[in-house]
Every structure is written in C-alpha cells, then in structure tokens.
Amino acid sequence: MVPPLALDIDGTLTTPDGRIDARVFEALPGWEAPVVFATGKAFPYPVALAEFLGRSPRVVAENGGVVHVNDGTTILGNPDGPRAVVTAFEERGGDLGWGADETVNRWRETEVAASTDADEALLHEVAAGVEGVEIVDTGYAFHVKSTDVSKGRGLERVADALNVDPAAFVAVGDSENDVSTFERAGASYAVANADRAARTTADVVLDDGFMDGTAAVLNAVRAGDDPR
Numbered sequence: 001m002v003p004p005l006a007l008d009i010d011g012t013l014t015t016p017d018g019r020i021d022a023r024v025f026e027a028l029p030g031w032e033a034p035v036v037f038a039t040g041k042a043f044p045y046p047v048a049l050a051e052f053l054g055r056s057p058r059v060v061a062e063n064g065g066v067v068h069v070n071d072g073t074t075i076l077g078n079p080d081g082p083r084a085v086v087t088a089f090e091e092r093g094g095d096l097g098w099g100a101d102e103t104v105n106r107w108r109e110t111e112v113a114a115s116t117d118a119d120e121a122l123l124h125e126v127a128a129g130v131e132g133v134e135i136v137d138t139g140y141a142f143h144v145k146s147t148d149v150s151k152g153r154g155l156e157r158v159a160d161a162l163n164v165d166p167a168a169f170v171a172v173g174d175s176e177n178d179v180s181t182f183e184r185a186g187a188s189y190a191v192a193n194a195d196r197a198a199r200t201t202a203d204v205v206l207d208d209g210f211m212d213g214t215a216a217v218l219n220a221v222r223a224g225d226d227p228r
C-alpha cells in the first residue's frame with residue numbers, strides 16, 4: 001500500500017522555469033491513497049490541478065488559510081490583518097510588484113502576496129505593527145498572512161476529515177512554508193532546491209531538485225524503497 005501524500009506545488013511539482021512537470025500527470029492520477037496539495041497559491045489553482053489529474057480536490061491553499069476536503073471548504077485565515085498591512089505598505093510608497101497582473105491576488109481570500117521584488121524591509125516594518133500577521137518568504141512571493149494558520153494545521157484538518165493520521169503522510173516541499181507540514185507528516189523530503197528552513201526540518205534532503213526530486217520520492221515509495 002502506498003502512503004497518502006502532502007505535496008507542495010511551486011518548486012516541487014514544477015520545472016526550474018515554473019511549469020508543471022509532465023511527470024505529475026503520469027505519477028499522480030493513479031496514486032492509490034489520498035493526495036493533498038498544500039500550497040501558498042490561491043485556492044483555485046490547486047483545485048484545478050486536482051481536477052485535471054482526475055483526483056478529488058483535497059487542498060490546503062494560501063499557506064493554510066483555505067482548506068478543502070470532502071466537498072467542503074473551510075476558511076481558516078482572517079484577511080483583515082494582512083489587508084491592513086498591505087494598505088499601510090502602499091500608503092508608505094510600497095508596491096506589491098505585480099504590475100498590471102491582477103491574477104496573483106484576485107482570488108486570495110485570507111492573505112496577500114507581494115512579489116519578491118517588493119520592498120521586503122518596509123513590508124516587515126509595517127507588519128511588525130499589526131498583531132497576528134507575519135510575512136512568509138516562499139521564494140516565489142512574500143505572503144502576508146495570519147500567524148494562526150499554516151500548511152501543517154491545514155493538513156491536520158484534511159487528515160481528520162479523511163480519518164487518516166497526519167503521521168501517515170509523506171510530504172515533499174521546498175520552502176519555509178512547508179516546515180509545518182514536515183513537522184506533522186511521518187516522512188518529509190526537501191527537494192535539492194529547498195531553502196534553509198525546509199532543508200533543516202526535512203527528514204531527508206534529496207539530491208535532485210524540483211520534480212526530479214519529487215519523482216524520485218514517488219518512485220521509491222511505490223517500490224517500497226527508502227528515498228535518498
């Protein structure tokens with residue numbers, strides 16, 4: 001029996017240039033256990049990925065702010081603090097850095113994402129004055145989010161709904177927002193391109209990055225081997 005999976009998307013199921021790796025569509029549709037996509041992306045993105053894979057949408061989105069399982073969606077994050085931070089940030093001359101692209105934040109319900117080109121120091125300075133808000137750097141964006149939500153807590157909620165122990169999951173990720181998932185999963189793997197926080201927390205740091213590393217985990221787990 002294969003274990004359930006908790007998989008990040010960006011940097012984990014993608015190519016180095018940010019595209020979903022085609023091997024995702026070979027490995028995951030027939031996986032004989034639950035697959036949870038735990039991501040910093042807005043809710044529609046992981047749901048769409050699950051649908052295209054022919055899988056039930058079991059999703060932890062917006063770094064734990066939105067959870068979907070068994071046809072029910074739960075909003076866990078409070079958007080008021082993050083939005084207040086962004087308003088103050090922009091009033092002080094900050095720019096979220098997305099230009100005319102409204103799609104990054106259009107569907108976010110509980111957090112706001114700023115480009116890694118944004119003024120990180122100013123963003124942290126403003127956030128420090130708003131209780132219950134933190135900035136998480138995923139390498140793809142600075143996420144302004146509630147401190148009381150995380151991917152790991154979202155995974156616990158999904159696991160409870162599925163009547164599965166979180167420790168049964170195998171988790172793969174690449175960023176500090178995956179640390180909480182790694183702490184709850186029974187086995188955790190950081191792909192080679194992972195940041196320091198993810199590498200420090202994971203049980204194993206893989207030799208290969210991006211989907212190369214994830215594919216190695218999936219192949220080894222299916223064969224009953226130890227992914228290294």
